[in-house]
Amino acid sequence: MEWHLDLDGDAVLVGTQDMLLSRALNRGYAAPRARWPVELGLLTQDALWVLDEVQLMDVGLATSAQLEAFIAQAQVENRALRPFVAWWMSATLQRRWLESVDTMPRIATLTQLAIAPAARRGHLWDDVEKPVERISFEGRKYGDLGKAFAEQVLEAWSISERKLCLVVVNTVDRARAVYDALEKKLAGEPGRPDLRLVHSRFRAAERAGWRKEFLGRSAAQPPAGRIVVATQVVEAGVDLDANLLLTEIAPWPSLVQRFGRAARGGGRALVGVLDPGFTEDKDSAPYTVDELAGAREALDDLTDVSPLRLEVFEQALPADRIERLYPYHPMHLLLRREVDELFDTTPDLTGADLDISRFIRTGDERDVTVAWVEVPRGEQPSAEIQPGREALCAVPVHKARTWLCDGVRLRPKKRAWVWDFIEGEWQELRASLVLPGRILLVSADTGGYDPTRGFDPDSVAEVEPVASESPSDQDRADLAQDADAASEYDWKTIASHGSEVAAEAVRIAETLGLPARHISALRIAGLWHDLGKAHPAFQGSIRSHDRAARADLAKAPTRAWPRAHLYQDAQTGERRRGFRHELASALGLFAVLSACRPEHPALLGPWAEILGIAEPASARDPTAAEQELLDLLTSPDLFDLVVYLVASHHGKVRARLHAAPADQDYRDVDGRGQPIRGVREGDVLPPTPLSADGPPIPALALTLEPAAIGLSKKTGRSWTDRVSNLIRSEGPFALALLEACLRAADVHASRLLTSDPLLANEEIR
Numbered sequence: 001m002e003w004h005l006d007l008d009g010d011a012v013l014v015g016t017q018d019m020l021l022s023r024a025l026n027r028g029y030a031a032p033r034a035r036w037p038v039e040l041g042l043l044t045q046d047a048l049w050v051l052d053e054v055q056l057m058d059v060g061l062a063t064s065a066q067l068e069a070f071i072a073q074a075q076v077e078n079r080a081l082r083p084f085v086a087w088w089m090s091a092t093l094q095r096r097w098l099e100s101v102d103t104m105p106r107i108a109t110l111t112q113l114a115i116a117p118a119a120r121r122g123h124l125w126d127d128v129e130k131p132v133e134r135i136s137f138e139g140r141k142y143g144d145l146g147k148a149f150a151e152q153v154l155e156a157w158s159i160s161e162r163k164l165c166l167v168v169v170n171t172v173d174r175a176r177a178v179y180d181a182l183e184k185k186l187a188g189e190p191g192r193p194d195l196r197l198v199h200s201r202f203r204a205a206e207r208a209g210w211r212k213e214f215l216g217r218s219a220a221q222p223p224a225g226r227i228v229v230a231t232q233v234v235e236a237g238v239d240l241d242a243n244l245l246l247t248e249i250a251p252w253p254s255l256v257q258r259f260g261r262a263a264r265g266g267g268r269a270l271v272g273v274l275d276p277g278f279t280e281d282k283d284s285a286p287y288t289v290d291e292l293a294g295a296r297e298a299l300d301d302l303t304d305v306s307p308l309r310l311e312v313f314e315q316a317l318p319a320d321r322i323e324r325l326y327p328y329h330p331m332h333l334l335l336r337r338e339v340d341e342l343f344d345t346t347p348d349l350t351g352a353d354l355d356i357s358r359f360i361r362t363g364d365e366r367d368v369t370v371a372w373v374e375v376p377r378g379e380q381p382s383a384e385i386q387p388g389r390e391a392l393c394a395v396p397v398h399k400a401r402t403w404l405c406d407g408v409r410l411r412p413k414k415r416a417w418v419w420d421f422i423e424g425e426w427q428e429l430r431a432s433l434v435l436p437g438r439i440l441l442v443s444a445d446t447g448g449y450d451p452t453r454g455f456d457p458d459s460v461a462e463v464e465p466v467a468s469e470s471p472s473d474q475d476r477a478d479l480a481q482d483a484d485a486a487s488e489y490d491w492k493t494i495a496s497h498g499s500e501v502a503a504e505a506v507r508i509a510e511t512l513g514l515p516a517r518h519i520s521a522l523r524i525a526g527l528w529h530d531l532g533k534a535h536p537a538f539q540g541s542i543r544s545h546d547r548a549a550r551a552d553l554a555k556a557p558t559r560a561w562p563r564a565h566l567y568q569d570a571q572t573g574e575r576r577r578g579f580r581h582e583l584a585s586a587l588g589l590f591a592v593l594s595a596c597r598p599e600h601p602a603l604l605g606p607w608a609e610i611l612g613i614a615e616p617a618s619a620r621d622p623t624a625a626e627q628e629l630l631d632l633l634t635s636p637d638l639f640d641l642v643v644y645l646v647a648s649h650h651g652k653v654r655a656r657l658h659a660a661p662a663d664q665d666y667r668d669v670d671g672r673g674q675p676i677r678g679v680r681e682g683d684v685l686p687p688t689p690l691s692a693d694g695p696p697i698p699a700l701a702l703t704l705e706p707a708a709i710g711l712s713k714k715t716g717r718s719w720t721d722r723v724s725n726l727i728r729s730e731g732p733f734a735l736a737l738l739e740a741c742l743r744a745a746d747v748h749a750s751r752l753l754t755s756d757p758l759l760a761n762e763e764i765r
Contacts, residue, residue, distance in 0.1 A: 003042070004035060004038050004039060004042060004740070004744075005743075005744045005747055005748070006744075007042070007508050007511075007512065007740060007741060007744050008507075008508055008511040008512065017051075017057050017060040017064075017360060017361075018360055018361070018367060018394075018437075020043065020049075021060050021063055021064065021359070021360050022356060022360060022437055023036070023039040023040065023043050024040065024043045024044055024067055025040075025063075025067075025334075025339075025342050025356045025359060025360075026040040026342045026343060026345060026732075026736070027342065027345075027353060027354070027356045027437060028437075029367075029369070029436070029437035030369050030389075030392060030437065030439055033345060033347070033421045033651070033652075034650060034651030034652055035651060036345050036651065037343075037345065037648070037651055037654065037736045037739045037740070038651070038736070038739060038740040038743050038744075040343075040732070040733070040736040041733065041734075041735075041736030041737035041738070041739060041740040042737070042740055044067070044071055044084060044733040044736070044737075045071075045080065045081055045082040045084060045733055045734065045736075045737040046081075046082030046083065046084070046512065046737075047082075047084055047085075048084075048085045048086075048087070049064070049068075049084075049085070049086040049087065050087045050089065051064055051086065051087065051088050051089065052089045052090070052236060052237070053089070053090055053235060053236035053237070053257065054088045054089065054090045054093060054097070055090050055092050055093075055251075055253035055254065055257065056232060056235055056236060056254070056257075058330070058361055058362055059330040059331055059332055059358070059359060059360065059361065059362050060359070060360050060361060061088075061097060061098070061328070061330070062098075062100065062330035062332075062333055062334070063334050063359045063360065064086065064088070065086075065088075065097075065098040065100065065103050066100065066102055066103065066333065066334040066335075067334065067339075068084070068086040068103070068106070069100075069102045069103045069105075069106050070102070070336055070339055070733075071084045071733055072084070072106055074731045074733055074734070077731075079729075079730060079731035079733075079734055080731065080733060080734055081512070081514055081515070081518065081734045081737055081738075082512060082513075082737065084733075090253070091256060091257065091260070092252070092253040092256050092257075092326065093112075094326045094328070095107060095110075095112065096328070097326075097328045098110075100333060102336070120307075120308070125307055125308055126266070127266060127267070128263050128266055128267070128268075128306040128307065128308075129263070129267070129268040129269075129304060129306060130245075130259060130262055130263055130268075130269050130270075130271050130304055130305045130306045131268075131270060131271065131303060131304055132259075132271040132272070132273065132299065132302055132303065132304060132305045133271070133272050133273070134249070134272075134273045134275050134296070134299045134300065135152060135272050135273065135274050135275065136275050136277060137149075137274060137275060137276045137277065138275075138276070138277035139277075140276060142276075142283055145174060145177070145276055146174055146176075146177025146178045146180070146181055147177070147181045149167070149169065149174070149178045149181075149246075149248070149274055150177075150178050150181035150182045150185065151181075152246065152272070152274060153165065153167055153178070153182065153227065153246055154182070154185060156244055156246060156270065156272060157193070157225075157227065157244065160243065160244040160270060161243050161244075162193065162224070162225040163221065163225050163226075163242075163243045163244075164221065164225065164226050164228070164240070164241065164242045164243055164244070165193075165225070165226070165227045165228070165242060165243075165244040165245075165246065166228050166230065166234065166240055166242035166244070166245050166246070166247075166261055166262070167227065167228065167229045167230065167246045167247070168230050168231065168232070168234060168235075168245070168246070168247040168248065168250075168258050168261075169229070169230075169231060169247075169248040169274075170231065170232070170248050170250055170286065170287065171231065171285075171286070172199045172200065172201050172231055172454075172455075174248070175197060175198075175199050175229050175230065175231050176197065176199075176453055176454075176456070178229050179195070179197040179229045179453070182195055182227065182229065183195060191223075191224045192224060193222070193224045193225040193226055193227050194214065194222045194224070194225070194226040194227070195226075195227050195229070196214050196215075196226065196227070196228045196229070197228075197229050197230075197452065197453060197454070198210065198215065198228060198229070198230040198231070198233060198234060199230065199231040199233060199454055200231065200233050200394055201393060201394060201395060201454040201455035202393060202454040202455075203390065203391060203392060203393045203449070203466060204389050204390045204391075204392060205390045205391065205466040206451050206454070208390070214226060214228065215228070215234075215238060215240065216238070216239050216240070217239050217240065217241050217264070217265065228240070228242075232250075232254065234258075234261060235254055235257040235258060235261075236257065238261065239264065240261045240264065241261075241262075241263070241264040241265045242261055242262045242263075242264075242269060243262070243263070243267075243268075243269045243270070244262075244269065244270050245258065245259070245261060245262035245269060245270070245271045245272070246271075246272045246274060247271075247272075247273055247274065248273075248274045248275075248276070249273050249274065249275040249276070249292050249295055249296060249299075250287060250291075250292070250295065251287055251291040251292070251294070251295055251327075252291075252294060252295045252298055252325040252326065253325075253326060255273070255295055255299075255305075256305075256310065259271060259305045259310070260307075263306070271305055273299055275292075275296060278292065290327070291327065293324075294324040294325050294327070295325070297321075297324070298313075298325060301313070330362075331358070331362045332358045332359055332362070334359050339732060340727050340728075340732055341354070342354060342356065342732075343655060343727055343732040343735070343736070344654065344655035344656060344723075345651070345654055345655070346654065346655060346656045346658070347421055353435075355435065355436060356436075356437075357397075357436035357437070360436075366396065366397045366436040367394040367395060367396055367397065367436060367437075368394075368395055368397055368400050368434060368435070368436065368437070368438050368439070368440050369392040369393065369394055369395070369437075369438075369439050369440070370392065370393050370394075370395050370400065370439075370440045370441075370442055370448070370449075370455070371387035371391045371392050371393070371439065371440070371441055371442070371465075371466075372391075372441075372442050372443070372444045372446075372448070372449060372463040372464075372465050372466075373385055373387070373441050373442070373443065373444060373465050374443070374444050374465055375415065375441075375443050375444075377415075380417070380425075380426060380428075381417055381426045381441050382426075383424060383425050383426065385426070385441065387439065387441070387466075388466075390466055391465070391466035391467075392439070393449060393454070393455055395440075395455050397434055397435065397436055399455075399457060400434050400440065401431050401434040402457070403448060403457035404416050404429060404434070404440075404442070404446075405429070405430070405431035405434065407431065408430060408431050408432070409430055409431070410428065410429055410430075413446070414442075414446050415442070415443035415445075415446055416428075416429040416440055416441060416442045416443070416446065417429055417440070417441045418433045418434075418438055418439070418440055418441075419438070419439060423661065423662075426441055442463075444462050444463045444464070444465050445462050446463075447459045447460040447461055447462065447463060448463065449463045451464075490555070490557060490753065491547075491548065491553060491555060491556055491557070491756065491759055492553070492554050492555035492756050492759075493550070493552050493553060493554060493689070493756055493758045493759060494530050494531060494533055494534060494552045494553070494554040494688060494689070494690070495552065495688075495689045495690050495691050495692060495758060496554075496692065496754075496756040496757065496758055496759075497530060497554040497555055497749060497750070498526060498527045498528065498529065498530055498531075498554070498690065499527065499691070499692075500749035500752055500754070501526035501527075501529060501530075501742075501745050501746050501749040502522075502523045502524075502526030502527045502745075503526075503749075504526070504744075504745035504746075504748045504749045505522040505523060505525070505526040505741055505742055505745035506519055506522065506523050506526075507745075508522075508741050508744060508745055509522050509741055512741070514741075517638070518641075518738060520632060520638075521638060521641045521642050521645065521738070522645065522738065522741055522742055522745070524629060524632055524633070524642050525642050525645035525646050525649070525742055526742060526745055526746075526749075527625075527690065528585060528588070528589060528629070528642075528646055528690070529582065529585055529645075529646045529649050529742065529746065530554045530581065530582075530585060531584070531585040531588045531589075531685065531688060531690070531697070532580075532581040532582060532583065532584025532585035532586075532587070532588060532679075532685065533552075533553070533554050533581045533584075533585075534551060534552055534685045534686055534688040535579070535581060535584045535679075535683065535685055536551075536569040536570070536571065536572070536686075537567045537568065537569055537574075537575070537576040537579045537678060538567065538579065538581050538584075539551045539552075539553065539570070540565065540567075540568050540569040540570035540571070541561060541565055541566050541567055541568060542556045542560050542561065543560065543561075543562055543565055543570070544556065544557075544559060544560035547560060548759055550758075551686055551688075552688050552689055552758075555750060567579040567678060576666075576675060576678035576679075576680075577662035577663075577665065577666075577678065578660045578661075578662030578663060578675075578677060578678050579675075579677065579678025579679070580650070580652060580653050580677040580678055580679070582646060582647050582648070582649055582650050582652070582653050583647055583653045583657070583676070583677045583678075583679050584679050584683070584685065584702060585646050585647070586643045586644075586646045586647035586653070587679065587702040587703065587704070587706070588685055588700050588702065589629075589639075589642070589643045589646060590603075590643070590702075590703070590705075590706060590715050591685075591700035591701060591702055591703070592622075592626050592629060592630075592697070592700065593630075593633075593639070594617070594703075594714065594715070595619065595620055595698070595700065596619055596620060596621070596622040596626055596630060597619060597622075597630055598617045598619055600630075600633075600639075601635065601636045602633065602635075602636040602639035602640065602716070603715055603716045604713070604715075604716050605716075606716075607711055607716050607717075610711070611711060611713050613713065620698070623694065623695050623696070623697055623698070624691070624694045624695070625690040625691055625694055625697060626697060637725070637726075637729060640722040640723075640725065640726055641726060641730065641738075643722075644722070644723060644726055644735075645738060645739065645742050648739050648742075649739070649742050649743060649746055650743075651739070651743065652677075653677060654723075655720070655723045656719070656720060656723075657676055657677070657704075657706065657707035657719045657720075658676065658707070659674055659675070659676050659677070660677055662678070663675045663676060663677065663678065673704075676704055676707055679702060679704065680704070681702075681703060681704045682701060682702070682703070683701075683702045684699050684700065684701050684702070685697075685699065685700045685702065686699055687699050689758065692757045692758055703715065706718060706719040706722075707719055
């Protein structure tokens with residue numbers, strides 16, 4: 001199921017807080033930039049969030065609570081189009097974790113559910129014993145802890161039942177160190193236990209088989225038993241029943257979760273807490289010394305950590321002890337103005353974006369994703385290479401930067417690339433481009449990964465790439481700069497395709513139960529969204545022996561788009577690199593109002609006197625299609641919404657209109673200035689039919705005035721002002737959902753194999 005396109009269907013998404021919170025902040029990690037607004041709209045409207053094991057979410061928990069409060073406020077203000085509900089779940093959930101100035105009005109009304117005492121029966125509660133011992137490692141050097149922990153594991157294993165030993169430590173580096181020490185000590189031992197390593201720095205391809213092989217109660221147990229060395233990843237969503245648990249000391253909520261992986265099926269399990277006795281936060285990271293001190297204090301008062309005994313223990317504690325056990329002080333708090341600012345997905349001149357990682361995780365646990373691919377030396381990876389989820393490995397930003405780069409540039413013999421969203425190609429990596437959420441391609445011969453140990457910057461062995469599925473048509477359209485020009489489907493005119501998009505948009509909107517005003521806006525936007533394809537730069541790109549002799553084609557088979565002529569006027573030979581037909585479509589709507597109703601309140605109506613315009617310009621009579629447009633666009637707000645949806649229907653022209661790098665290279669020889677996204681001042685859209693039976697829209701002269709700052713004597717308010725007003729009036733969440741509706745309608749209509757009445761009996765050029 002293409003969840004981002006099937007808006008009227010049900011979908012269940014399972015993901016990490018990095019993947020889902022980043023999408024709710026309009027900066028989806030490892031997602032195509034053009035899809036960000038779609039996913040923002042779908043995750044914040046008509047959605048139920050279930051956030052499990054929230055004690056692990058760090059600052060992401062506060063971010064989720066802030067987002068819920070902002071969406072709830074939008075519902076109160078009638079700026080939400082569909083309902084939204086959030087559930088927070090944890091065995092250690094504390095109401096105050098969700099409290100802030102913004103959430104306080106909501107927190108008091110939230111229902112908190114718990115298992116009633118009478119229902120606490122069964123193997124998780126009855127006849128469960130988990131004797132616990134805190135084992136001190138004070139005085140050990142930081143670098144020796146891996147070996148010391150491994151020695152303790154083998155000592156405990158030797159006196160246990162030798163079934164399943166779970167070892168949980170707090171960092172990936174220490175997990176690898178424990179695993180390596182155990183591997184060395186067990187090498188060659190007859191009847192040695194099965195040894196496994198689990199952490200978050202593996203590719204999905206390797207993780208896929210874990211649950212069946214060893215990371216679940218249904219997995220077959222080897223005769224000699226099994227030792228699993230893991231990090232915090234086993235605290236949630238892992239059904240293990242260890243009879244021996246050795247865990248590094250951690251904050252109390254994390255320890256409680258780890259205790260739950262022992263004697264999960266009832267009976268008895270031995271629990272040991274390995275305590276290095278850290279005195280400085282730099283050593284105890286990712287936790288603080290104070291967090292560990294609270295847990296240490298509790299452990300010294302306990303002899304058993306089974307669920308009922310933990311509950312009795314906590315119920316007897318005073319409020320200040322509970323606060324010490326369950327502290328929560330997020331380092332960053334998402335503000336409402338920041339949500340509005342994040343609605344703009346325009347990159348800076350380097351292709352980088354606002355960094356949202358501080359709202360998702362703190363410390364060094366901010367990730368890029370890495371895919372290893374085979375690229376011959378001396379060559380660049382093709383733009384067609386777009387790694388799938390199974391090929392990606394999460395790597396902390398600072399580790400990736402240190403591993404691959406030496407200061408500013410790549411280290412010798414390292415080859416890596418990052419996607420350039422502006423040019424639509426892979427560019428050589430620099431240290432400044434290693435940013436949270438980015439996807440890095442690394443040549444297989446660079447090393448850095450081992451299937452049994454995961455990401456390993458010290459490994460120089462060549463990495464076997466994971467074969468990814470080919471991206472869908474829509475993925476290619478989102479990921480490649482010019483790919484949305486191509487289609488596997490047959491010929492269609494602008495009028496026919498626009499009518500089909502309008503019908504599909506109405507169907508989706510009605511299914512979702514959207515207000516009539518928004519259904520009308522989506523229908524108009526669907527009808528007019530591809531008007532800009534009449535531009536000579538677009539029409540000149542379609543070159544095929546069986547092309548119809550007309551200048552209003554919207555869709556053509558892939559074979560009809562020779563890359564050598566992409567966005568090139570067939571008559572003049574002029575080329576417009578980076579041309580965006582959706583911007584031309586939006587400017588065409590401005591041109592219709594200017595030509596037929598210059599006094600329209602969406603243009604100069606309120607501003608004529610201020611701008612010193614004594615009389616409006618002369619107007620021509622509108623065509624039937626233009627008259628329908630004018631009749632429906634009864635207010636400035638509705639015009640702004642329609643023209644915004646038209647401009648944003650590929651996710652590439654949205655909150656700001658500014659020149660791209662390709663525009664900067666344009667040589668102005670006629671004094672009309674440089675283009676903006678391939679459109680120039682004074683460009684003309686030729687007469688274009690917008691319906692099968694009506695007269696064509698007369699030629700429209702385009703102006704870039706909306707891109708200017710302040711009021712324009714031609715078009716009134718600036719584009720930036722219009723979008724800012726839309727964000728205030730519609731709200732970012734509802735506006736994103738409307739974008740998603742039109743985007744989905746466009747894709748669905750593009751896949752239709754219907755005949756086009758305007759192309760019947762056409763002369764072949």
